[in-house]
Amino acid sequence: MLAGDAMDGVTDLWRAVQERRFEVAEAGARDRLLADPGESDAWFMLAICLRARSAIPEAEACFRRAMALQPDRADIYVNLAHLLKSAGRTQEAIDHYREALSRAPAALPLRVALCEALIDARRCDEALSAAGAETTVDPAELWQMRGNAHFVAGRPQQAEAAYARALQVQPQHPAVLYNSALACERCGRRDLAIARLRQLVGLAPETLNAQIKLGDLLKEEGHHEEAEQAYRSALNLRATVPEVQNNLGALLSRTGRWREAVGCYLQARAQGLANPVLFLNLGNAYHALRQLDEALAAYREGLDRYPDDIALLTEAIHVQQKLCDWRGMDRLRERLLEPALRWQGAGSPPSPFVFTALPVDATPAEQQVIARRYADWIGAAVPAPLPPRGERRAGRLRIGYVSADYHNHATAHLMLGLFSRHDRARVEVIGFSYGHDDGSHYRRRIVEDCDAFHDLSALSDREAALAIRACDIDIVVDLKGYTGSARPAIFAWRPAPIQVQWLGYPGTLGAPWFDYIIADRVVIPDEALADYSEQVVWMPGSYQVNDSEQPMAASPTRAECGLPEGAFVFCCFNSPYKIDARIFAIWMDLLRQTPGSVLWLYAGNPTAIANLRREAEAQGVSGSRLVFAPPLPKAEHLARHVHADLFLDTLYYNAHTTGSDALWAGVPVITVPGATFAARVGASLAHALGMPELITPDLDSYRALALQFAHEPARLQAMRDRVQTLRSRCSLFDTASFARALDAAYGEMWLRHERGELPSLLDVAALAGLAA
Structure with missing residues (x-):
C-alpha cells in the first residue's frame, strides 16, 4: 500500500x-x-x-x-x-x-x-x-x-x-x-x-x-x-505590426493610392517603426500628392534620426529645389554629391535623377558612377535575365515603346506625331503602358497610331518583361529611365535582343542591360562618350522629337495672363526645381536693368512662389514683378507665349519640352550649355532650329544678350521673325524626317546585331540617304 x-x-x-x-x-x-x-x-x-x-x-x-x-x-x-x-x-x-x-x-x-x-x-x-x-x-x-x-x-x-x-x-x-x-x-x-x-x-x-x-x-x-x-x-491577426503597415503602404503607393499609403505609414510610425525606409516612403507619398512641405518634413524627420542616409538626403534636397528653398545649396558637393559617390550599399541608393538637376557642377562621369550603383541595386533583385528568345519570326522589325506617360504629359506632347510616321514597310510599332489612362486625346491618338498597344500596369516587372517578350519585340525603347513612376527593373529582365533608352531621362542609366541611348552631338559630344554606359546614337538634328502639328488656341489678353500692358516680359516656364540661386540672381539683375519689365514663371507650389518673391525682395526687386502662370491645356499654354518677349533658360537642367514649346510659339530661348546632358538640351534645340546665336558661352554673355534683346526692340523682333521662319523648315519640328532617321537607326542596330557585332557608336547622319 x-x-x-x-x-x-x-x-x-x-x-x-x-x-x-x-x-x-x-x-x-x-x-x-x-x-x-x-x-x-x-x-x-x-x-x-x-x-x-x-x-x-x-x-x-x-x-x-x-x-x-x-x-x-x-x-x-x-x-x-x-x-x-x-x-x-x-x-x-x-x-x-x-x-x-x-x-x-x-x-x-x-x-x-x-x-x-x-x-x-x-x-x-x-x-x-x-x-x-x-x-x-x-x-x-x-x-x-x-x-x-x-x-x-x-x-x-x-x-x-x-x-x-x-x-x-x-x-x-x-x-x-x-x-x-x-x-x-x-x-x-x-x-x-x-x-x-x-x-x-x-x-x-x-x-x-x-x-x-x-x-x-x-x-x-x-x-x-x-x-x-x-x-x-x-x-x-495582429494590428500592431508596423512593418506590415509600412509594406501595405508601399503596395498602396505602387498602385497610386497615395493618401491611403500615407495613413499606413503614419500608423507604422505611431506603432514605433522608425527606420529610414519608412521616412523615405512617407516623404515620397506626400511628394506624389504634391504636399511638398509635408514631404520635406518627413524626410527631415528621418534625417534627424539617420543623418547619413543618402536616399533621404537626396529626396529632401530635391524637394527643397521644388520649393525654391536654396538654404545649404552652396555646399551640395560636400553635403550630397561626394557622399553619393562614396555610397557602398548601406540602405537605399540615391536617386540618380536628382543628380541631373542638382545645382552643383557635377560631371557626366560622376553622374555615371551614381547611375551604375543604382542600376546594380535594381539588378540585384533580378535573379537572371529571361533566356534568349527562340528563332525570330520573319518580317518587319518590331519596335516596342515602353512608358508610363501615354497621357497628358510632356513625353506624349513630344511624341504625338511620331508613331504614325514610322515607315510601316520597315517597322511595326508596339506601345506598352504601365501608367494611367486619362482618357485624353493624347492617349487615344497614341493607341490608334500604334500597330498594337498593351497595358502592363497590373503586371509585375517580370510579367511585364514576359509580355514584351511574348510580342516578339526586336528593339525595346524605355522612355522613362529613372524619372518618376519609372519601372527600370522591367528591362533588367532583358525582354528584347536590343534595348534602348531615349527621351525621358537626360543622362546615362548606368545599366548593362541597355545597349544604346538616342542622343545628338550637342547633348553628348565626343569628349563625353566614355561617360555613358550605353553606346551613343547621334541623331542628325536634336535627339528631341517634336510634333509638327501642335495646335495653338486663340491668344489670351495680357490682362488674362496677369501681365502689365507695355511691360517687357522675360519668361521661363520651367519647373521650379530647375531654378537655382545663381541663375535667379542674373534674372533679378535683368529686371533691375530693364525698368518696368516682369519675369513670367510657371506657378509651382505656393511655398515656392512665396520663396521666390521673398528672394526677389531680398535682391531689391519687388515681388510683384514676378508673375506666375497656372497650368493650362497644351494648346492654351502655347497660345499665351504670344506675350512672352524672351525665354530665359535655366542653368543645370535646361528647358526641354518647355524650350521647344517656346520656340514653336515663336519665342527666342537663350541658353548657356553646361557639361551634362540635362544642361545641354537648350543648345541642342537651338542647333536643330538653325539658330546657334541663341547659345551663349557663359553667364556674362547670357546676361548681356538678354539685355540687348530687352533694350533693342528691333533686334528682338528680327530674332522673333527668324524663329518663326525657321520653325517651318528646321529639323527640330520636322517629325517626318525625324521618324525616317529613327527608322534608319533601328535598322542599323538590327543589322549589327544580326552580324553578331557588339553595340557601338552610331552616327545616323552618316547612313545613306540622311543629311546632317
Missing part, C-alpha cells in the same frame, strides 16, 4: 506539471525530496518547475542531481539540453542531445532536437549527418531538418528538394510549407513560393508570418489586390 501511495503521489505531481500548475508541482517535489533526497523523479520534476519560472542555475543543478541518480534516462538529458540551449550554451546542449540519443537512438524527437541545435550553431553538415542516411521511409521531420540545414548553409536548391520530400510524406505540414516557400523564393521560383504560402494560409489562416510573406511576394509579383488582402489579413 505504501509503495502504491507513493506512485500515486508522483503521478499526481506529473499531472500538475502537465497542467502547468507549477507551484503545486514544485511544492510536492520539495516535500518528496525532504522525505527522500535520492528520488530521481522528484529532482527531475523540481528542475522542470524551476525552469518554468526561469530559475536557470537552480534548474540545471536539479537536472544534474536527477541525472546522477539515473544516468541512463534519456528524458533527463533532453530536458537539460533544452535548458542549456535556451541559455545560449549551445555546445553543451549538443553534447547532451547526443547523450540522450545514444540512450534512445530510435527517438525521433531527440534526433530532430539535435539537428535543430546543430543548425542553430551553423554546423549544417553535422546536422545532415545527425539526420542520418536518407531513406524513402524517412519521416517528414527528418526531411525538414535536412532542408533547414541546406537552407542555412546557403544551398536553397538542395533545401527545396528536401522540403519537397517532406511534403510528399506530410503534404500539409505548416512549418515545411513555410520554409519551402522561403527556399523557393531564394531559388528565384516565386511562383512556387506563392503557391506554397497560399496553401499554408488556406490551411492555417492564423499563421501571421505566412500572411506577411505572402503579401510581400504577391506585391513583388504585381498581384496587388491579393497582396493587399494578405497584408490586411495579417493586420487582422
